[in-house]
Amino acid sequence: MPTNLQVQLAKRPPPGMITHDCFAVREVPLADPGDGEVRVKIAYVSLDPAMRGWVNDTRSYVPPVGIGEVMRAYSVGRVEASRHPDFKVGDAVQGLLGAQQYAVTKGSPRLVKVDETKAPLERWVGGLGMPGWTAYFGLLEVGQPQPGETVVVSAASGAVGSIVGQIAKIKGCRAVGIAGGPEKCAFVTDTLGFDACVDYKAPDLEAALKRACPDGIDVNFENVGGDILDTVLPQMNVFGRIAICGLISAYNATSPPPGPRNFRAILTQRLRMRGLIVTDWSNRVPEAIRDLGAWHAEGRLKIREDVRKGGLPAFVDTLNLLYTGGNNGKLILEV
Numbered sequence: 001m002p003t004n005l006q007v008q009l010a011k012r013p014p015p016g017m018i019t020h021d022c023f024a025v026r027e028v029p030l031a032d033p034g035d036g037e038v039r040v041k042i043a044y045v046s047l048d049p050a051m052r053g054w055v056n057d058t059r060s061y062v063p064p065v066g067i068g069e070v071m072r073a074y075s076v077g078r079v080e081a082s083r084h085p086d087f088k089v090g091d092a093v094q095g096l097l098g099a100q101q102y103a104v105t106k107g108s109p110r111l112v113k114v115d116e117t118k119a120p121l122e123r124w125v126g127g128l129g130m131p132g133w134t135a136y137f138g139l140l141e142v143g144q145p146q147p148g149e150t151v152v153v154s155a156a157s158g159a160v161g162s163i164v165g166q167i168a169k170i171k172g173c174r175a176v177g178i179a180g181g182p183e184k185c186a187f188v189t190d191t192l193g194f195d196a197c198v199d200y201k202a203p204d205l206e207a208a209l210k211r212a213c214p215d216g217i218d219v220n221f222e223n224v225g226g227d228i229l230d231t232v233l234p235q236m237n238v239f240g241r242i243a244i245c246g247l248i249s250a251y252n253a254t255s256p257p258p259g260p261r262n263f264r265a266i267l268t269q270r271l272r273m274r275g276l277i278v279t280d281w282s283n284r285v286p287e288a289i290r291d292l293g294a295w296h297a298e299g300r301l302k303i304r305e306d307v308r309k310g311g312l313p314a315f316v317d318t319l320n321l322l323y324t325g326g327n328n329g330k331l332i333l334e335v
């Protein structure tokens with residue numbers, strides 16, 4: 001009997017890094033698509049920092065993954081069987097298909113057809129997929145960068161941050177990254193074309209950021225939180241915008257992190273701080289794909305994936321790379 005391999009949530013992880021016993025890799029019978037459904041053979045599973053939050057039983061923007069359920073994940077693959085009028089066998093598609101070998105799904109509206117002639121399959125869960133859409137809408141809609149302004153982004157060499165800074169450049173801004181270590185910083189400036197990148201692991205982040213942003217900071221795209229956000233806040237210009245995209249420094253915290261010590265800057269510099277979740281713009285995804293795809297084709301948007309082998313059994317070890325900076329670009333697991 002044909003089977004499907006799935007990464008299932010086995011138990012709720014306690015605070016801290018996820019351990020192997022929280023997940024089980026199980027074989028289940030392979031389902032056939034029902035009326036209006038498709039079966040997708042998944043090639044790549046996207047590993048995203050948010051996964052740490054998706055397995056916590058706390059109030060969030062999505063319900064927690066249930067015990068025994070397939071781990072929620074963006075995945076990309078090809079339609080293998082279809083009883084859906086809009087999808088045919090062989091179509092390349094991406095969506096929230098889970099961490100598994102095969103997904104049976106109703107498709108629309110969240111199953112997005114992707115064009116393999118424009119970019120390889122894995123890129124559609126990377127810079128042209130959810131992380132790219134997050135950078136696109138988060139920066140343009142929440143950050144609202146104007147030409148000549150300074151945009152700072154943390155986790156700058158990663159999936160979202162790398163795209164944020166490049167869009168900022170395309171929009172005529174000064175792009176400054178914050179990343180961990182000289183190699184990542186060199187990638188951000190020399191390959192991605194940011195104007196500067198500050199190594200937060202080196203001494204005196206505050207002074208280094210000041211040197212990199214001589215005219216202050218107009219837009220901060222926050223991916224990390226904690227000390228990094230605290231260092232950015234006092235350097236924000238009056239009427240600056242802060243897009244809170246992620247707070248990865250606290251995802252594995254064993255006790256609640258303290259609030260920003262420099263919160264006062266919100267008042268004194270009249271800042272606007274807004275959280276964002278990429279699905280807020282679900283109905284505008286084609287717009288992001290159009291612009292990101294065009295910039296990529298023109299060579300103005302560079303995208304780097306970090307594709308790991310080992311298949312679904314390597315899920316936990318690969319996921320945890322995100323929280324130690326072990327990834328170089330969009331982290332993806334080959335199924």
Ligand SMILES: NC(=O)c1ccc[n+]([C@@H]2O[C@H](COP(=O)([O-])OP(=O)(O)OC[C@H]3O[C@@H](n4cnc5c(N)ncnc54)[C@H](OP(=O)(O)O)[C@@H]3O)[C@@H](O)[C@H]2O)c1
Nearest residue numbers: 049155158159160179180223246247248249276277278325
């Ligand atoms: N709101 C949304 O809809 C949405 C959607 C997608 C992603 N996000 C958020 O965007 C952020 C980036 O996600 P991504 O997928 O692009 O991941 P990524 O940047 O490709 O990888 C995560 C990076 O975070 C940095 N990091 C990890 N722990 C850190 C710490 N304690 N202090 C400082 N930096 C740390 C590491 O880079 P260094 O080596 O440079 O430290 C690591 O490589 C995350 O916070 C994620 O939750 C939000």
